[in-house]
Amino acid sequence: MAADTTLIILGASGDLTSRLLLPALGQLLTRESGRSVRLHGAGMEDWTDEHWREVVKKSFSTTDADGAFAAVSETTYWRADITKPADLQKLLDDAEGRPALYFAVPPAVAEKSCLALSDVTIPEGTVLALEKPFGTDEASAHRLNQQLAKLVPEDQVFRIDHFLGRSTVLNLLGARFANRPFESVWSADDIASILIDYPEPLGLEGRAGYYDGAGALVDMIQSHLLQVMAFVTMEPPASLNQLDLRDATSAVLRATHVLDDDPVHNSRRARYTAGDVGERHFSSYVDEPGVDEARGTETLAEMTVEVRNTRWQGVPITLRSGKALSSSDRAVTVTFKPVRHLPGGFLGESEPSVLVFSLGPDTMSLGLNVNGADDPLELERVTLAADLGDGALKAYGEVLSGILDGDAMLAVRGDAAEQCWRIVQPVIDAWRANEVPLDEYPAGTAGPASWTD
Incomplete structure (x- = not known):
């Protein structure tokens, strides 16, 4: 057969x-x-x-x-x-x-x-x-899109982002759209900030030939985290078919810009020096085989963006990723605004509620303030947690399933790939002009000591 x-x-x-x-x-x-x-x-x-x-x-x-x-x-x-x-x-x-x-x-x-x-x-x-990466900037991505359009229809082009094959990222859709308590507060009216953080304990792992020309900004934020952000912030699609879902993610990417159009004050970069991650010793990044120190490649990148639409105007969204870091807490963290009024008589702190989607292991948690067991007037912090499981397939298994089925739902559409380059370009330009300092951090730490927030 x-x-x-x-x-x-x-x-x-x-x-x-x-x-x-x-x-x-x-x-x-x-x-x-x-x-x-x-x-x-x-x-x-x-x-x-x-x-x-x-x-x-x-x-x-x-x-x-x-x-x-x-x-x-x-x-x-x-x-x-x-x-x-x-x-x-x-x-x-x-x-x-x-x-x-x-x-x-x-x-x-x-x-x-x-x-x-x-x-x-x-x-x-x-x-x-x-x-990925798809092109080297917006113009080259556009040229490649034009070439692909001459070969096959757009729905037969799969620009692979294995992050969109992660079950946790897909779980965002279920949490957002299948639960009215979240659906009704998912906007600037109730959300103060969003952080999408993907720290890695690994180093170059033999990828200097590629990584030294890309850095953390292109390797992770441009290629992956902006797509995750689009899932977090998109408008509710009519369905989860590839047309409706990709229309929704592309629309929110078009509305995304560096916060206040100021890449100097709303981006940071650093690279690791010698140190230990667990029992593994790392040489300084610049001493790694295949690295050209003169390129000034960063191994830790952070940028803050905003989505300029009615739902999200005014909410800072920070994207961060780096290598040789002590933390492996990869997560989407949604911080809600404080309550408008806390009745007098309560004791203790009333911290904002925080919703966290872990990007491995797959969990979801919600931090809330509740009455204390010993003193009902004293507020205590509790965390409600759910184990979402490992998913039926590895990320690439979900990607391959879509390819073999011809279902482009989890593939990046051509215009979205171009938009991701447009969004990061002001940061790239500011870094190339050395308008943003290249900080350093010892391998095995959480990042530069000056990055205290």
């Missing part, structure tokens, strides 16, 4: 494929054993089919998906230059059902490959899946 879809991984010999894509595919096929998919790998390495199958089998085993290998046991590998039309044509001609090209390659290679596809006969329904 012919497969419904042929998943063609371009860059099959790379780390992204073996570490993330294949384990997620194995998990997906284990959970949904009825899927009919053919797997094909293509890369510059001179591998045999047998070697490729061993790579697939080993990757499947990392998610206890050994049994799923039978579904793709006839997978094949072809050494190919994906910037050459002839090689791309052969890959597409050999596909069964709908081809899905997954570009697990550096962005510059993916862009060259998309140009080469102009001279290829592309089967109807072909899906193109591209990893």
